[in-house]
Amino acid sequence: xxxxxxxxxxxxxxxxxxxxxxxxxxxxxxxxxxxxxxxxxxxxxxxxxxxxxxxxxxxxxxxxxxxxxxxxxxxxxxxxxxxxxxxxxxxxxxxxxxxxxxxxx
Numbered sequence: 001x002x003x004x005x006x007x008x009x010x011x012x013x014x015x016x017x018x019x020x021x022x023x024x025x026x027x028x029x030x031x032x033x034x035x036x037x038x039x040x041x042x043x044x045x046x047x048x049x050x051x052x053x054x055x056x057x058x059x060x061x062x063x064x065x066x067x068x069x070x071x072x073x074x075x076x077x078x079x080x081x082x083x084x085x086x087x088x089x090x091x092x093x094x095x096x097x098x099x100x101x102x103x104x105x
Contacts, residue, residue, distance in 0.1 A: 004034045005042045014051035014058055024056060031061055036068045043069035050085035059085055063092075072098045 001009075008030045015023055038046065043066045050059055063085060066073055072093035078086040094101045 001039070001042055001045060002035065004030070005038065005045060008034060009045045009049060013049050014055040014062065016052045017054075017056060019055070024058060027055075028058060028061070031058065031065065034065060036065065038065060038069040040070045040073075043073045047073055047086065047089070050083050052083075063088060067092070071096070075099065077101075 008027075011027070011030065014027060034042075046062060046066050049062060054060060066089065072089075074086060074090050074093065078090050090099075093099045
């Protein structure tokens with residue numbers, strides 16, 4: 001895994017919208033430093049970095065970065081109480097015809 005991804009993942013999930021502007025700017029800089037496309041391992045690691053909300057759009061950037069890697073990243077349907085971004089990734093893969101909506105493998 002490349003160092004830029006390791007650094008982003010090591011800092012954990014994105015903060016919520018109450019985080020300081022400095023923290024959000026730092027995370028955006030980290031995200032932008034990750035070369036595209038990501039590998040399958042990197043994409044799987046980045047999935048754990050979604051926070052509780054969209055973090056003023058930063059979560060969308062993370063989702064798009066993950067989607068530059070081999071898809072689908074999620075091969076089983078997320079549990080009902082899973083992070084909303086996991087559900088988005090899943091549904092986008094279903095809508096894109098990468099997986100069927102009833103996959104459980």
